[in-house]
Amino acid sequence: MIDEGATKIETYRKFFHQLVLLYRPFENNLNIELGKHNLYRAQWTILYRLFNDGPSTLVDLSTYQGVEKPTVTRTINRLEELGYVEQIPGKDKRERIMQLTELGKTIYLEVRVTIDQFEQDILTGISEVEQQEAIRIMESIRHKLIK
Secondary structure, three states: OOOHHHHHHHHHHHHHHHHHHHHHHHHHHHHHHHHOOOOOHHHHHHHHHHHHHOOEEHHHHHHHHOOOHHHHHHHHHHHHHHOOEEEEOOOOOOOOEEEEOHHHHHHHHHHHHHHHHHHHHHOOOOOHHHHHHHHHHHHHHHHHHHO
């Protein structure tokens, strides 16, 4: 007789084990693709956020990435050096609000082509319905983790 509780434990253990095993190879391969554009994942994540959601504060960007503000500040400083982002005035002089420059928007769109191909290639054979379900599951887990 099979204990259903043991089966559920085994399933969730496998689920999280696979999640952990997926993360590093994905990030390593993503960085290889981004390296073709002299970028890294942390920089790409900021470009992605600013392109899709508009100007953001450093606090918002650090929350979005799940890292400390000094980490985001270093990444932002590098993106400023490259001419991809710029600071815009805010209500509070202590608050740094960042947005993409025109060059940053152009770079984002160029890199987007590379990343789209990479992501489509690794999702080959996984239906859109399955992808949508995986997105829903990941969002649900993330919300539980950051509540």
